[in-house]
Amino acid sequence: MIEFKNVSKVYPNGTKGLKNVNLKINKGDFVVIVGLSGAGKSTLLRSINRLHEITEGEIIIDGKSITAAKGKSLRHIRRDIGMIFQNFNLVKRSSVIRNVLSGRVAYHSTIRTLLGLFPKQDVELALNALGRVNIQEKAYSRADELSGGQQQRVSIARALAQEAKIILADEPVASLDPFTTRQVMDDLKRINQELGITTIVNLHFVDLARQYATRIIGIRAGEIVYDGPVEEATDDVFSQIYGREIKSDELLGETE
Numbered sequence: 001m002i003e004f005k006n007v008s009k010v011y012p013n014g015t016k017g018l019k020n021v022n023l024k025i026n027k028g029d030f031v032v033i034v035g036l037s038g039a040g041k042s043t044l045l046r047s048i049n050r051l052h053e054i055t056e057g058e059i060i061i062d063g064k065s066i067t068a069a070k071g072k073s074l075r076h077i078r079r080d081i082g083m084i085f086q087n088f089n090l091v092k093r094s095s096v097i098r099n100v101l102s103g104r105v106a107y108h109s110t111i112r113t114l115l116g117l118f119p120k121q122d123v124e125l126a127l128n129a130l131g132r133v134n135i136q137e138k139a140y141s142r143a144d145e146l147s148g149g150q151q152q153r154v155s156i157a158r159a160l161a162q163e164a165k166i167i168l169a170d171e172p173v174a175s176l177d178p179f180t181t182r183q184v185m186d187d188l189k190r191i192n193q194e195l196g197i198t199t200i201v202n203l204h205f206v207d208l209a210r211q212y213a214t215r216i217i218g219i220r221a222g223e224i225v226y227d228g229p230v231e232e233a234t235d236d237v238f239s240q241i242y243g244r245e246i247k248s249d250e251l252l253g254e255t256e
């Protein structure tokens, strides 16, 4: 479980990224965070693994405060959290399997991983992870030879190889076309259901949020303005989150 207790974030220039956020996310949830550009979606998501430091409050992950954690205990909490980015964050010139194996780095000594010496079990784990997202045959291709959707699947496989219990995805489909978008979202959803990995996704498209989320969190100017099951997130709710009607470019369209 992830718990936010009175969390605020003020950026050094005075911008308030988060304002007194209180939140509990349960194991196995598939949460989609929505809100206007600049609302604080990335700040919220990146606070969870301390990619952004919060300035007030506390974040608890599976009973441990990541806010207070240091050194080894921080590394151990972070090891359980996989991160997926809009731009995939792969080492482009490396092979797919090397990229996936980088998910294992936190389990081994630096020297060992610098030399690329991963145990055989890790290689198996990495190949299995690629199998789960249906690109095992690409294992020995160079990452930059893959399509955008395939590269995003590699980054999902990296989180799986990491044996993450939580996946944070910040606009994972923003660089993809509508068809590939659905494939990547389907992968995330399937993994969430099959492995029970808690998944939190920032999404720009309202219809995608509705289609994939079990729970929607709406954020506006750093404040949570909606938090509830997807069934109750009506058009009115979305208009309140956005502070206006939903525009057509906020819909991916061509549903089903």
Ligand SMILES: Nc1ncnc2c1ncn2[C@@H]1O[C@H](COP(=O)(O)OP(=O)(O)OP(=O)(O)O)[C@@H](O)[C@H]1O
Pocket: 011, 012, 013, 015, 016, 017, 035, 036, 037, 038, 039, 040, 041, 042, 043, 044
């Ligand atoms: N490094 C930073 N320094 C100062 N202000 C920042 C920084 N990063 C974000 N902000 C500000 O914090 C607020 C929240 O930003 P955030 O990136 O979380 O929004 P977002 O909802 O993810 O937006 P988008 O949909 O455009 O990605 C915005 O007002 C933004 O300008």
Ligand SMILES: [Mg+2]
Pocket: 041, 042, 043, 202
């Ligand atoms: Mg963002």
